[in-house]
Amino acid sequence: MDSRLKNTLKTLKLNEDTISTLLGAIVVVVIGLLVFNYFRSLNPQGQITDQAALEDDGQTATPGQVKLVEEEDGQMVPEGLPTTYTVKQGDHLWSIAESFYNSGYNWTDIASVNHLDNPGQIEVGQQLTIPKVAVKVATVSQEQTTNNTIEGNTYTVVKGDHLWDIALRAYGDGFRWTDIYQANQDLIGPNPGLIEVDMNLTIPR
Structure with missing residues (x-):
């Protein structure tokens, strides 16, 4: 009996390094899973989604x-x-x-x-x-836009106008509102959403 106990203890002592390695590996895996779960809530640029x-x-x-x-x-x-x-x-x-x-x-x-x-x-x-604001709706229909094409190098703002609508009528491309804004930034000011009736805008060509 004593001989068996001694052999068992001797075996455990010989494998002490192996057991320590296994325990260390388990700890590393657990930490890795925790870190992975954390970064899953982040986008590729590191920003929280x-x-x-x-x-x-x-x-x-x-x-x-x-x-x-x-x-x-x-x-x-x-x-x-x-x-x-x-x-x-x-x-x-x-x-x-x-x-x-x-x-x-x-x-x-x-x-x-x-x-x-x-x-x-x-x-x-x-x-x-x-911001929390009311939903805006288009004030110029597609039919109105087609019938009111802007062909000149200037345009006088009327009630209900937006730079998007003006760009759509001037270029056929609403995304070019930025061209109009940049050409008239001194006149319009810092907020491109605030254009006034009778404002005379340059339409760059």
Whole structure:
């Protein structure tokens, strides 16, 4: 009996290094799993995803899943706003506004609240505040746009105009509103969403 006990203890002593190695490997694996689970909540640029941020804030709105609620004044406002959004590759204010408001026309609200000097240039990784404002609707129909093409080098603003509509009528491409804004920035000021009736805009060609 004593002989068996001695042999067992001797075997355990001989394998002490192996046992220590196995225990160390188990600890490393557990730590690795914990680290992996943590970084799964981060995007490739190391920014916490919008979904994770919204969950932390107790909010429910996410891009592309807009739920509108009616305010006391009858306006429709997206649920879960205000929030923040991290700019991704290929984003522009129009597409971001469409994601959060179901209306690209709300890009002016995003530009205004973030004090963007040049709304046509936003950078990947940039944090934008998405304000709680009513959903904007188009004030110029496609038929009106087609029938009111802008052909000259200048244009006088009328009631209901937006730079997007003006660019669409001048170039057939609404995304070129940034060209008009840049050419008239001194006149318009820091907020491209605020253009005034009778303002005489240069239309670069």
